Amino acid sequence: MPAWARPEHPVLRYELGKSKRLSTRARLLRLAAMAIGVILLGVAGYLIATGLLTHPPGQSVTESIHAVMFWPLLAVQFLTGIAALTLTASTVADEIQRRNWDNLRSTALGAELALHARWAATFYRLRYLLGAILLLRLVLVGGILYDLTAFQGRYLDLLMNGIAPELPLVAGVLLLSLLMTGALIAPVTAVGFDGALGLLLSVVVRQRTYSILLQVLATFIRLAITAGLLHAMTQFMRGALAIDGAASWLLAAGYGGLADWGLAFLDLGVYGELWVMVPFGIMLGLALLLFALFQAFLADQMIALAVRYSERHG
Known part of the structure; x- marks a missing residue:
């Protein structure tokens, strides 16, 4: 872990110290609100999975658990991604308001450390x-x-x-393990990507009003992409969307990478259906892992670009 990402680093400690300390009462209220939110999400997930209590959530225990957890977890993932974007999108505007930005830029590596610390603080928060x-x-x-x-x-x-292509069992085990790895890495890289995108927006658009408008626009774009891919994938799984070959594979891969971060693939029954319906569908787990790693690479490049832009344009 780089020095600037450690909580004892002075710049990151300063960044984390900006958050107001909550009183005991406020903390208890927050915990109570979180508990109520979890309960409501669980109830909503169960009602959706059972069609408002008209049928069982699934044919097996694991299928039922996945069905109940899917929509609440998808909602939490979406909100987490938006939160990562908004936490970093006002980085430069905040420092300008505090009259710290010019001092940071005039200090060796000051702006770079400030941007890196804000990005790292997103994960802590x-x-x-x-x-x-x-x-x-x-x-x-x-x-x-x-x-x-x-x-x-x-x-x-x-x-x-x-399935196509025919593969030995060992290859199936390996590809399934890559899916599970990708599904655990994808949320982390997605948050990192959103945080890096917010940083890049913050150095390019410094007026707070325009920054907020861009954040709202980004939220609507993200919502449209997620909803569109979710609808298309649902129609495809029901047989109502007549696509095959490369188009079906790209739809499934795009859905897993951009819409739910591979969440649907963690139902082995659904994932097994995709192996049959989609040529090379068994490779979707590998695609998810590669996409997650590519997201991490893009996040690193966007942070570097934000640093260079801030150093050149002030």
């Missing part, structure tokens, strides 16, 4: 949301491992029967 997302995904990964024990341990063999 969103650690509970991000931790909850990863914890719930670990539960779903555990569900996949449990499902693999079905049919006397031959469930993966059955899922791979008749």
